[in-house]
Amino acid sequence: RKEVEQDPGPFNVPEGATVAFNCTYSNSASQSFFWYRQDCRKEPKLLMSVYSSGNEDGRFTAQLNRASQYISLLIRDSKLSDSATYLCVVILNTGGFKTIFGAGTRLFVKA
Amino acid sequence: NAGVTQTPKFRVLKTGQSMTLLCAQDMNHEYMYWYRQDPGMGLRLIHYSVGEGTTAKGEVPDGYNVSRLKKQNFLLGLESAAPSQTSVYFCASNDRGIDEQYFGPGTRLTVT
Numbered sequence: 413r414k415e416v417e418q419d420p421g422p423f424n425v426p427e428g429a430t431v432a433f434n435c436t437y438s439n440s441a442s443q444s445f446f447w448y449r450q451d452c453r454k455e456p457k458l459l460m461s462v463y464s465s466g467n468e469d470g471r472f473t474a475q476l477n478r479a480s481q482y483i484s485l486l487i488r489d490s491k492l493s494d495s496a497t498y499l500c501v502v503i504l505n506t507g508g509f510k511t512i513f514g515a516g517t518r519l520f521v522k523a
Numbered sequence: 524n525a526g527v528t529q530t531p532k533f534r535v536l537k538t539g540q541s542m543t544l545l546c547a548q549d550m551n552h553e554y555m556y557w558y559r560q561d562p563g564m565g566l567r568l569i570h571y572s573v574g575e576g577t578t579a580k581g582e583v584p585d586g587y588n589v590s591r592l593k594k595q596n597f598l599l600g601l602e603s604a605a606p607s608q609t610s611v612y613f614c615a616s617n618d619r620g621i622d623e624q625y626f627g628p629g630t631r632l633t634v635t
Binding site: 420443444446453454455456457458461499503505508509511513514515516 | 556558563564565566568573613619620621622623624626627628629
């Protein structure tokens with residue numbers, strides 16, 4: 413079982429749609445959680461951190477469920493510019509820090 | 524601030540050749556990382572460093588060596604390139620291991 417698993421997609425949605433991505437992690441020592449965005453042939457960039465209380469940034473909402481060991485990303489009112497790959501990232505604290513990237517979920521938003 | 528920069532951006536090597544990829548960051552970060560990204564496999568950690576003069580192995584270290592002689596630079600070396608090392612290589616840095624990582628633009632390497 414992979415330490416961090418994401419649905420690879422692709423998700424094809426029309427503009428204005430709401431889309432949700434889930435990510436599961438296997439290690440209970442996971443301490444920090446992030447969503448990154450990666451555009452085609454570009455480097456990953458932080459989209460948002462994920463907190464136990466949940467957090468929102470404009471059209472984006474991230475949630476963490478420690479009991480079930482998953483995190484989610486909700487995108488409302490999708491824009492063409494949201495088309496990208498979304499990476500789930502988990503940091504373990506096992507004496508030292510270990511960062512694990514999910515393989516990513518591809519999103520295509522169409523007009 | 525330039526953030527994290529990588530050189531070169533592209534490179535084609537023949538099997539058995541060697542090369543060094545350079546990563547530089549101007550954010551005074553302690554931690555630096557080298558990843559490779561292959562289709563469908565996500566980012567895999569090759570080596571990392573928790574400070575000047577230190578290096579450690581990641582998930583896929585075989586065939587690579589690294590050095591961190593200066594805090595701002597992290598070098599990745601391929602002593603004898605193999606076709607299996609064809610990939611996109613990303614460098615990243617952060618100030619504490621638990622924080623957001625800042626990535627460079629990547630180096631696209633093809634080994635023929």
